Amino acid sequence: MSAPVFDVAIIGGGTAGCAAALALRQRGMSVVLLEKGACGAMASGTNFGGVRRQGRDFREMPLATRSRALWDRLPAVVGEDCEFRATGHIKLARDEAEMAELERYAREARDHGLELSVVGGNAVRALYPWLGPKVAGASLCADDGQANPRLVAPAYARAARAAGAEIREFAKVESARWTGSLFEVDAGPASARARRLVNVAGLWGGEVAGWFGEGVPIRPLCPNMVVTEPLPYFIDRSIGVCGGNVYARQVERGNVIFGGGRGWGDAQAGLSRPRADVARDAMARALEILPQLRDARIIRTWTGFDGEMPDEIPVIGPSLSTPGLVHAFGFSGHGFQLGPAMGEILAELVADGRTPSPVEPFSIGRFASAPPAPRLT
């Protein structure tokens, strides 16, 4: 007796993959998901936890808006809120040029359905007395927020499993091919065959695309993250800055999480480490905007692997080389918010061959002349 042929195989157990597994099961398709480690342990689980539309490339805005609605529905969809809080997100300007940038973005954002409120000078201090004197202005997106990244992908994975998806963790995919009638996915004892294949392998997505002759210039991105001991709650917004060299939020428990700069990563070896010098720079920048952190203690630093594209927007959409293959990877450090919507969009692309969300700008075709991404462990 031969092994069953699944309707869909998914490579990658991040939020997008796990959400897609759930959405596909809800459409009645049989699903197997292969994840090399534990679900949500890579970029989905080690990121900052920002759930933000403000500041995005406007081409991502329709996807982000769709996703934002799903964040509110997490308890109904996956059984828990994953500590999602619509705290609002403020983006800070630290000089006049940055202030002009905030105002320009806010004007353009209105055309994309995003209402931002930009305030400067004294109004900033009245609204956010905890911000440092270097802050010249702030742009608020009131319904942006934050969530606990460690919880989201695993919650989707549990929901997908409960809905009948086969989630195979610690199942590293070594290769995959299209036989002309189905996909064969080699993962040792976890190997699977399926009629459709979804590539949501994050940084490793480039290698998967390469198996199908589609080269992409993806590079590792290791955000350098820092967290303090719990402090009395005082930062009631998620915070970013123009240029993005520091970002911060405070969780209800009291810890202040901030990041900035890049950690060290050896994608070939699968090893990543936060960098002490980069963390120190982030501390200096965090203190400029949040002087109350002066006496805080750092209890942990970390990083992890995401995949970054040269134009800093992801690859989303059907393969141009292989029928039945759909890609979604290379979220370039801002995929967390998009995860829930990606599940639905991928399910639509797989089941219907199209999605109402505009994904054309993210086609893998924009890298048509790129060489295949290198093999990673």
Place this chain on the structure above:
Amino acid sequence: MAEPRVVVVGAGPAGMRACAALAEAGLRPVLVDEAARPGGRIYQQPPDGAGRPARELYGLEAAKATRIHALAPALAGRIDHRAETLAWNCFADALDLLGPGGPSRVEFDALVLATGATDLALPFPGWTLPGVYALGGAQIALKAQGCAIGRRVAFLGAGPLLPLVACQYLEAGVAVAAVLDATPFLAKLRGLPRMLSAPATLAKGMLYVARLRRAGVPMFFDVRRPRVEGRGRVERLRFEAGGVEREVACDALGASFGLRSETQLADLAGCRFEFDPRTRQHVPARDAAGRSSRRHVYVAGDGAGIGGADAAELAGERAALALLEDLGLSFDANRAAWLEGSLARLDVFRRGLEAAYPFPEHMVRDLDDATMLCRCEGIAAGALREAAIAKDAGEVNRAKAFTRVGMGRCQGRMCGRAAAEVLAMARGEALGQAGRLRAQPPVKPIPMLPGLLS
């Protein structure tokens, strides 16, 4: 060849002996230690000027303590001792340090990690009440600070530290309310044959017990279901012994259940770990000389597995000789062989000791869901069990991600072992499966500002 840059972390018995051997060979090791003065935790020195005699501070171990302390002046000028300095990160071939002068980084060609151990804490009702200390903490209060943790103190434990600390308190004039051994008396007999391999050490242990008996201190074995009660602080300890519910009035409790190795730097250095069923923990894999899996990184003493202070001295020197050999320098091969032989002999005694004080699994089995397991984050045992079962967290890092167990100030140094025990038992799996909390820098909390002064 340029002078190799050698760093030793830890100024306890292992680190000091390693430094002595390295200096003897003409190297000038950097010695990094958190304390102001050498000795480690076992031979911790009082602050300068406290001036109490060694005999009073270290009892029967005074001569050994004095010898370790005396190494510091003997090595002056031949080692670069960075006192009051925390090694908070190890990355590639460098350690990130934080000392009195601020942050710094020290690069190494070879590294000896002699990072020692802490008490193994296990949760039980009331263990977070003010007045409950680890046995080691109670001992350090006495020997380094010259103060007792209470006026009427009870002791609870599952290791050789239990009679020792109780005896030290007794001799310091503190009322010892009771000594409660969480392991059965019969286990002592089971450990006896192997412990006879070191009769002098065994005799010392028996002497402590005899002193406690002579002083009329109530002693109980196979103590179950301990719980501390009191309004705002320790007032009494309830427990079961021999099937009888008992109560002891006390204003402080020293309690811990063995030792756990401090392995974070070895982890950050990239050493491979393996599960040691004897001490029920993951330790850096090492050969008999102390070579870790990472080239030119050595582990010695209780930080590499629990062996005690005497073994630590030998292991520190042995690791230093291995380091010299691996750097192509001359070393005394006969001495190295003698050290390994001595370590093997001490290990026989250690195995007897482990048999005499088996891990009290009943503490994990009897732990109720409501009792707090992770103090820093306030996570109860029940939340961990729920993550282990309902959320299928198969190992402690996954449980940490789901529940915040081990995610607070101590980074799991205090609760990580208990978390592994609870998780494994809840899942009905072998303890080794529960894994170990991966180290993440900083090893201990570091302030924001000193990092910015450089």
